[in-house]
Amino acid sequence: xxxxxxxxxxxxxxxxxxxxxxxxxxxxxxxxxxxxxxxxxxxxxxxxxxxxxxxxxxxxxxxxxxxxxxxxxxxxxxxxxxxxxxxxxxxxxxxxxxxxxxxxxxxxxxxxxxxxxxxxxxxxxxxxxxxxxxxxxxxxxxxxxxxxxxxxxxxxxxxxxxxxxxxxxxxxxxxxxxxxxxxxxxxxxxxxx
Numbered sequence: 001x002x003x004x005x006x007x008x009x010x011x012x013x014x015x016x017x018x019x020x021x022x023x024x025x026x027x028x029x030x031x032x033x034x035x036x037x038x039x040x041x042x043x044x045x046x047x048x049x050x051x052x053x054x055x056x057x058x059x060x061x062x063x064x065x066x067x068x069x070x071x072x073x074x075x076x077x078x079x080x081x082x083x084x085x086x087x088x089x090x091x092x093x094x095x096x097x098x099x100x101x102x103x104x105x106x107x108x109x110x111x112x113x114x115x116x117x118x119x120x121x122x123x124x125x126x127x128x129x130x131x132x133x134x135x136x137x138x139x140x141x142x143x144x145x146x147x148x149x150x151x152x153x154x155x156x157x158x159x160x161x162x163x164x165x166x167x168x169x170x171x172x173x174x175x176x177x178x179x180x181x182x183x184x185x186x187x188x189x190x191x192x193x
Contacts, residue, residue: 009028043086074182
C-alpha cells in the first residue's frame, strides 16, 4: 500500500547519506511497516469513534495483537485485503460490544471454546512462512503464556465489575480463535491445491 512512498523516503535517506545503500531495503521495509501500523491505528480509532467505543477499540487491539503475533491464523493474500478484513473485524467486534449483551452464561462458553481452539491449533503457520519444529514450540508456548496472562486480566476485570473491559479481551480471544480456525482451513486448502 505504501511501497512508492516508502521507496522515495528511503532513497532520500540514501541520497543524504543518512543510511548506506546496503541498508536501503531494510529501511524501506521499516518505513512501509510504520505507515501500515499508523494507518491501522488511525482506522481503529476512527471505527471506535463511530461506535462511541474508542477506549474499547484500543483495549481490543492491545489484547489481540500480541496473541495474533504468536498464534498466527488466517492471512489475506494482499495488504489491501488485510487492511479491509482487519477494519471489518474491528467494526464487527465493536458492534457486538455496543449492541449485544454478554452475560456470564454466554461469556463462559465463548471463552472455553476460544481457549480450546487456541490450545489445539496455535500456532497456525502460513504457506508463505512455514515454521520449523523449534519455532512451533516457541510460538505455541508464547501464545499460551499470553493467553493465560490475558485470561487472568479478563477475569480480574469481571471481578472488579468492569464487564465492558473484560468483554473487550474476551472478544479478542474469540476473534483470534476464528482466525486460527480460518487459517487452519486456508492452510489445508492450500496443501490440497
